[in-house]
Amino acid sequence: MNRVESVVVSGGFDPIHVGHLRMFKEASELAPRLIVIVNNDNFLMQKKGY
Structure with missing residues (x-):
């Protein structure tokens, strides 16, 4: 079974x-x-426009 070592989340x-x-x-x-x-x-301006 593969073991997950890291989880990545991103946002504003x-x-x-x-x-x-x-x-x-x-x-x-x-x-x-x-x-x-x-x-x-x-990045947020490009993605959301505000």
Whole structure:
């Protein structure tokens, strides 16, 4: 069986809210290491347009 060593999540998280915290908690239960990528304003502007 393959072992997952890391889980990666990404997002803007601005403002951070309880849904983000729940996602971090659930993701952290999937592997020993959780990596959170915080996208910058330029990325979010291109993706969402605001």
